[in-house]
Amino acid sequence: MSVATGTGFIALAGVAAEFGVVMLMYLRHAIDAHPELSRKETFTPEGLDEALYHGAVLRVRPKAMTVAVIIAGLLPILWGTGAGSEVMSRIAAPMIGGMITAPLLSLFIIPAAYKLIWLRRHKKSVS
Numbered sequence: 825m826s827v828a829t830g831t832g833f834i835a836l837a838g839v840a841a842e843f844g845v846v847m848l849m850y851l852r853h854a855i856d857a858h859p860e861l862s863r864k865e866t867f868t869p870e871g872l873d874e875a876l877y878h879g880a881v882l883r884v885r886p887k888a889m890t891v892a893v894i895i896a897g898l899l900p901i902l903w904g905t906g907a908g909s910e911v912m913s914r915i916a917a918p919m920i921g922g923m924i925t926a927p928l929l930s931l932f933i934i935p936a937a938y939k940l941i942w943l944r945r946h947k948k949s950v951s
Contacts, residue, residue: 828914835915836922839894843930847883851938854879872942876935887927894923 855861858878860871901909902916 828911832915832918836919840926847930851879880935
């Protein structure tokens with residue numbers, strides 16, 4: 825792995841971390857805004873699923889737009905043939921691949937993990 829590829833992975837890690845942090849903020853806000861989840865006597869797992877679904881759906885369009893713009897900006901760099909294009913394509917390649925997988929991770933895995941952690945933390949207060 826070259827230094828340029830490592831640089832691409834570092835840039836990808838930054839974007840993926842931002843995706844995750846913003847998703848967590850939206851999920852937390854959706855749970856806080858859900859009326860069933862604020863009182864333990866009215867809690868249902870379906871209410872938690874609904875809140876998490878609502879929070880994740882709010883991020884679909886902004887995330888799709890961000891990914892589309894990043895990929896559209898990186899494709900000319902990846903396909904470039906001018907001076908320095910070999911190095912730049914090595915930076916762009918991992919970012920393009922990661923821009924396909926990072927949004928999927930933040931849209932599906934993070935809400936599922938958040939649900940498991942939320943249920944474990946609130947297990948005593950719900951039971």
